[in-house]
Amino acid sequence: MNDLYRALGDISSIRKQVANTTEFRGYGPATLAATGAFAVLAALVQQIFVADATNHLWAYLAIWSATAILSCVITGVQMCTRSRRIHSSLSDEMIRMAVEQFLPSLGAGLLLTIVLVHYVPTAAWMLPGLWQILFSLGIFSSCRFLPRPMLAAGVWYLFTGLACIAMGGPRALSPWAMGISFGVGQGLVAAILLFSTREVIDEV
Amino acid sequence: MKSKSSPAEGRFAYEGLDRIIHERARLSILTSLATHPKGLTFNDLKQLCALTDGNLSRHLDVLEKGRLVEILKGHDRNRPLTVCRITATGRKRYLEYLSTLEQVIHDASKQVANESESLPRGLTPSKA
Numbered sequence: 001m002n003d004l005y006r007a008l009g010d011i012s013s014i015r016k017q018v019a020n021t022t023e024f025r026g027y028g029p030a031t032l033a034a035t036g037a038f039a040v041l042a043a044l045v046q047q048i049f050v051a052d053a054t055n056h057l058w059a060y061l062a063i064w065s066a067t068a069i070l071s072c073v074i075t076g077v078q079m080c081t082r083s084r085r086i087h088s089s090l091s092d093e094m095i096r097m098a099v100e101q102f103l104p105s106l107g108a109g110l111l112l113t114i115v116l117v118h119y120v121p122t123a124a125w126m127l128p129g130l131w132q133i134l135f136s137l138g139i140f141s142s143c144r145f146l147p148r149p150m151l152a153a154g155v156w157y158l159f160t161g162l163a164c165i166a167m168g169g170p171r172a173l174s175p176w177a178m179g180i181s182f183g184v185g186q187g188l189v190a191a192i193l194l195f196s197t198r199e200v201i202d203e204v
Numbered sequence: 205m206k207s208k209s210s211p212a213e214g215r216f217a218y219e220g221l222d223r224i225i226h227e228r229a230r231l232s233i234l235t236s237l238a239t240h241p242k243g244l245t246f247n248d249l250k251q252l253c254a255l256t257d258g259n260l261s262r263h264l265d266v267l268e269k270g271r272l273v274e275i276l277k278g279h280d281r282n283r284p285l286t287v288c289r290i291t292a293t294g295r296k297r298y299l300e301y302l303s304t305l306e307q308v309i310h311d312a313s314k315q316v317a318n319e320s321e322s323l324p325r326g327l328t329p330s331k332a
Contacts, residue, residue: 004313011306017239018299089299 019093024145026083026091026098027075029194035071036186042067043179053173057117057124060173064131072106097145105138125172132161132181139189147196153189157181216311220304222297224270229255229263234290234298237273243289264288272297 046053046063053060079098083091109131116124136157143150160181164172171177225231232253236244244252250260267273272294276287290298 004309004316007309008306008313011302011309014235014239015299015302018295021239021241089303 015090015093019087019090019097022087022090022094022145023147024083024094024098024142025086025197026079026094027146027189027193028078028082029190029197031075031078032186032193033190035075036183036190038067038071039182039186040179043175043183046175046179050175053175054125054170057121061113061117064178094145098142101142101145102138105134105141109134125169126165128172128177128181129161129164131178132157132164132185134161135185136161147192149192149196150189153185153192156185156188160185218304218308220300221308222301224266224272225298225301227263229253229259230267233260233263233267233288234272234294237288237290238295238298241290241295243276243287246286246288249288267294270294 042063046060050056050059050063080091080095083095083098087094112130112134113127116127116130136154139150139154139157143154164177164181167177225234233249233255236249236252246260249255250257253260255263264273264275268275271291274289274291276289278285278287
């Protein structure tokens with residue numbers, strides 16, 4: 001019986017090695033472009049309903065948290081279906097690796113938001129910049145399994161995050177600090193995925 | 205009249221156990237190449253699979269005819285260099301093979317578990 005379990009373990013480790021050297025195609029360009037559009041829509045909603053975000057921090061957080069949750073859900077659902085179709089027998093392994101790479105930055109962003117809002121509300125203006133920096137770190141850590149030009153998207157988010165912090169104060173909470181960063185950034189990610197898709201059927 | 209096939213028919217057919225891949229040396233070649241998608245030189249592959257030049261050439265020939273690998277001949281610093289790479293088809297068929305092999309082992313382990321459950325307590329099958 002032990003030999004059989006060992007054989008299953010060997011097959012699983014071979015599959016992991018193959019997955020480690022396979023480019024991840026689970027992120028769909030159209031879905032990621034849609035998340036960019038959500039960011040622009042959220043910025044419009046903020047501009048209309050929460051013009052003074054400094055004094056209505058909870059409303060600001062509600063708009064952007066809802067946008068983030070919606071984007072995560074549709075990206076996650078599409079990642080699972082697309083990965084099962086493209087990577088078939090490697091899909092579970094590939095999804096696990098993709099989540100492992102991106103989840104720490106999402107988790108850090110969530111915890112940072114809770115801590116800043118509860119304990120240092122005066123520093124809440126830093127949130128958009130910090131979210132973008134953490135998002136860039138998530139992209140950098142996922143780059144190993146994504147097309148090489150994806151580094152450009154990581155650099156974009158890092159740059160916009162630093163720019164938000166450099167702006168300082170209430171200006172950092174302006175709707176377009178998030179709307180432009182994520183609208184353009186997700187558009188860039190979608191374009192990179194779309195144009196770097198090679199015409200091969202080697203993904204299994 | 206068409207006879208109705210029972211649901212268990214073909215249960216253990218294991219069609220995915222590709223005859224070309226189901227050979228120790230070729231399986232080891234494909235495993236090496238599947239984990240190195242950019243390819244391996246002939247010499248690296250020879251060392252990884254512990255094969256002689258002749259054996260490796262023979263098995264690569266079979267795999268190339270089956271379109272599972274491609275062999276690229278070039279030069280590196282005026283020396284001839286042969287690089288072997290797994291093809292898209294080869295990668296797909298190799299992963300299908302792994303899935304079938306996994307199914308075979310699952311089926312076997314279920315059978316072994318059933319057999320050991322049916323044995324009287326305290327008795328273990330003798331090792332022949």
